[in-house]
Amino acid sequence: MTVTTPTDDLAEIRYTTGISIIVPTYQEVDNIPHILARLDKLRQDYNLTLEVIFSDDNSQDGSAEAVAASGFDWAKILVRTKDRGLSPAVIEGFEAAQYPILVCMDCDLSHPPERIPQMILGLNSGQQFVIGSRYVPGASTDDDWGFLRWLNSIIATMLARPLTKVKDPMSGFFIMRKADFDTVKELNPVGYKIALELIVKCGFQNVGEVPIHFSDRVYGESKLSFKEQLKYIQHLRRLYLHRFANAMYLAQFLVVGASGVAVNLIMLSILLAMGLPDAVCLAGGIGVSVITNFLLNRRFTFSYAKDGNIGKQFVGFVGASAVGACVNFAVSYALRNSIFEGSGSGLYLSALCGIAAGMIFNYLGNRYIVFRK
Numbered sequence: 001m002t003v004t005t006p007t008d009d010l011a012e013i014r015y016t017t018g019i020s021i022i023v024p025t026y027q028e029v030d031n032i033p034h035i036l037a038r039l040d041k042l043r044q045d046y047n048l049t050l051e052v053i054f055s056d057d058n059s060q061d062g063s064a065e066a067v068a069a070s071g072f073d074w075a076k077i078l079v080r081t082k083d084r085g086l087s088p089a090v091i092e093g094f095e096a097a098q099y100p101i102l103v104c105m106d107c108d109l110s111h112p113p114e115r116i117p118q119m120i121l122g123l124n125s126g127q128q129f130v131i132g133s134r135y136v137p138g139a140s141t142d143d144d145w146g147f148l149r150w151l152n153s154i155i156a157t158m159l160a161r162p163l164t165k166v167k168d169p170m171s172g173f174f175i176m177r178k179a180d181f182d183t184v185k186e187l188n189p190v191g192y193k194i195a196l197e198l199i200v201k202c203g204f205q206n207v208g209e210v211p212i213h214f215s216d217r218v219y220g221e222s223k224l225s226f227k228e229q230l231k232y233i234q235h236l237r238r239l240y241l242h243r244f245a246n247a248m249y250l251a252q253f254l255v256v257g258a259s260g261v262a263v264n265l266i267m268l269s270i271l272l273a274m275g276l277p278d279a280v281c282l283a284g285g286i287g288v289s290v291i292t293n294f295l296l297n298r299r300f301t302f303s304y305a306k307d308g309n310i311g312k313q314f315v316g317f318v319g320a321s322a323v324g325a326c327v328n329f330a331v332s333y334a335l336r337n338s339i340f341e342g343s344g345s346g347l348y349l350s351a352l353c354g355i356a357a358g359m360i361f362n363y364l365g366n367r368y369i370v371f372r373k
């Protein structure tokens with residue numbers, strides 16, 4: 001990751017061939033004239049060929065009229081009526097773009113358009129993706145960022161760390177080549193974090209960050225609700241699955257397995273409290289935990305298979321568990337009589353090795369047979 005710092009060399013980007021600036025909007029009528037004025041100045045200062053596409057979710061607040069009233073033939077609005085949301089709006093805008101350089105930015109002027117030339121320099125120098133960043137030296141934010149907003153942003157960024165080393169992957173201000181965008185398959189962002197989605201799905205390694213001053217919006221309101229923030233967790237899970245598929249499936253399988261132990265013990269206690277015979281209580285705990293494990297694995301761990309035939313899957317799951325139990329027993333027993341023989345805690349060590357072997361066998365059976373893709 002490279003941090004691009006301001007240079008005096010911006011003249012280099014004059015006459016850059018075609019830039020499509022995509023601005024996702026929802027009820028931003030008051031901001032449209034201001035952002036267009038700033039972009040028009042940029043266009044004139046650098047003799048840029050550009051288009052601005054407001055990708056609007058049918059705001060019906062006069063946004064379409066405000067774009068038309070600007071009189072700029074390089075500005076248009078795409079009124080969307082399906083698949084509402086910031087990220088889908090950006091993707092649709094990128095698909096509609098006609099120029100080879102794509103810029104995404106907010107409408108509320110949080111992101112300074114004047115930084116675009118610096119970001120283009122990054123692309124020209126070989127970077128694949130350039131972010132207008134709040135977290136590199138030289139960047140700043142308005143003072144009235146409360147502690148909670150700051151903390152929220154830091155935690156969200158930390159959670160994305162294993163996916164990218166970029167300092168500000170949450171930014172909605174970035175630039176990339178249309179040619180790269182056109183090659184990416186399977187874009188599936190949930191919520192706001194379209195930059196993170198593109199970096200991970202395009203597999204970009206050379207990402208630059210240009211420091212910006214992030215201003216608080218003057219007109220209108222943020223649409224970033226708590227619900228949108230929760231969607232980020234769902235989005236992260238999908239991206240982790242994309243990047244670290246096998247490790248993620250195994251981790252989820254183990255977490256579900258651990259939850260099964262808790263379910264088993266809770267059920268056992270309930271049945272004991274009801275005064276039932278020990279054998280019934282033990283069998284009840286095992287039976288209920290097998291069912292919850294199956295349902296959780298089907299719904300979460302291997303969610304891609306959740307539309308498969310549930311009956312067949314359940315039989316397969318129980319079968320794989322039975323085979324796993326046999327492998328567990330065979331490995332424990334064999335080790336008990338060989339490697340660990342004579343050792344004081346030999347039986348426990350053999351049992352632990354057996355559990356690990358059984359679990360791996362069980363996992364592989366579920367991943368590649370019962371819930372195969």
Ligand code: GDD
Binds near residue numbers: 026027055085105
């Ligand atoms: N089309 C469309 N549909 N646009 C939307 C939607 C939507 O559902 N929701 C928000 N937008 C537009 C807004 O109109 C604005 O132009 C831009 O997306 C950003 O939305 P804000 O609601 O202003 O976001 P924010 O200021 O709270 O969030 C900022 O910080 C995030 C990182 O914490 C933005 O910079 C985000 O881009 C950034 O991810």
